[in-house]
Amino acid sequence: MRLVIATCTVDYAGRLAAHLPRAKRLLLVKADGSISIHADGGAYKPLNWMSPPCTLRMEEGRWVVTNAKGETLTIELHEVHGELSHELGPDPGLQKDGVEAHLQELLAANPHVLEPGLALLRREHPTDIGPVDLLCRDAEGRTVAVEIKRRGEIDGVEQLARYLERLELDGRLRPVRGILAAQLVKPQARTLAAARGIAWVEVDYDELRGVGTGRLTLF
Template sequence: MRLLIARCSVTYAGRLTATLPPAVRLVMVKADGCVAVHADGGAYKPLNWMNAPNTLTEEHGDDDVLRWRVENPQGETLEIAIEEIRYDWSEPLGEDPGLSKDGVEAHLQELLADHPDAVEDGLELVRREYPTDIGPVDLLCRASDGAAVAVEIKRRGELPAVEQLARYVERLERDPLLRPVRGVLVAQRIKPQARTLAEDRGLAWIEVDYDLLRGIDSGELRLF
C-alpha cells in the first residue's frame, strides 16, 4: 500500500474524458495495482480510480512536474500530474484473511448452496467460494442450459455489490472452460438503484425471504 498526499491534477481518458483541476488530494495505490484519488470528503468513494490490472509509470517532464500514468488492458488511462508532494508513505500490508460475513449472510449462502434452485429453476451448485484472482465468488453454479452462473449473496443489495459481481463475471469469462458466464445478485432487499445498474450490466437479481428459506427443513421450499 502506498499513500500519497499531494497537490495534483487528474485526467481520465477512456469511455469518457474527465478532468480534476489542481488541488490537494490523497492518492492510494494498492499492491494489486488499483489506484484511487480521494478528496477530504465524499465518504469512501474516490473522485477517480482505476481497477486492477493496471500498469503505473512515473516520469518527470520538462516543467518539473511528476506525472503518474496508469493504463489498463482496455486502453483506459489515468494521468496524475503531481505538483507538490506533502506526504508519501508505503507499507506492505501482507495477505488479507478476507471478509467475515455476518451470520445472516453466511447462513443465506449455506441455504442457497444446498438449494440453488431457489435462485433459478434447474440451477446446480459447482462450488462454494469459487476462487478468482480478485476474490472468491459466493457460489458458482451451472444452469440447465449448461451456462456457468456466478451468484453473489448479500443481506442488502447495493451498488458496490453489483460492481463486485460484475468484476467476478468479467474474470470468470476469461476462462474458456466457463464461458459464457451469467451473474445473479441475491439479497433479502435490493435497492432500486442497484437493480437498475445490474440490469444495465446484464446481470440478474433476485430478492429472497430469509425466514422462508430457513423453513426449508419443514418440507417444500417457497420463495413467494
C-alpha cells in the same frame, strides 16, 4: 500499500475521456497493482481508479497507469505533501455476519431455488478483486456468478458488476451473467441491476431453513 497526498491533475483516456482539475488529493497504490484517487469527501468511492492488472510507470512529476485494454490514467504531481508505504500482508477477507453466511451455505446446497436448473460449481470463487460468493452453471451451460447479501442495495450491484467484469476475462467462463440474492432488494438496486443486465432474487430465509411458507421471486 502506498499512500501519497499530493496536489495533482488527473486525466483518463479510454472508452471516454475524463479530467480532474488541479487539487489536493490522496493517491492510493495497492500491492495488487490497482491505483485510486480520492478526495476528502464522497465516502469510500474514488474519483477515478485503475483496476489490476495494470502497469504503473513513475516518471519525474508524473505517473502513467496503463491497463491491458490500452486505457491510461495520467497523474501530474504538482506538489507532494506527504507519503507513507507499509506492507499489509495477506488479508483474511470479509467475515460475513451469521445470517449472510448461513444464506450462502443454504443457497450453495440449494442453488436451484434461485433459478431452475442452476448447479453449484464453487463457493468463494476467487478473482483478483475478491471472491464471488457462488459460481454456478445454469441449465443452458452458462456461467452464473451469485452475490449474496442480507439487503440488496446499489453497492451490492456494483460489487457484482465488478466481479462479472473480471470473470469475463477468463475464456473458460465466458459468457458470465449475474444474480444478486438478498432477503430484500431495494428499489434503487433493482433499477441499477436491470440497467446492468443483472438478475435479482429475494430470498425467504425462513423458507430456506424449512420454516414458513414464503416464496422466492426471480426478476
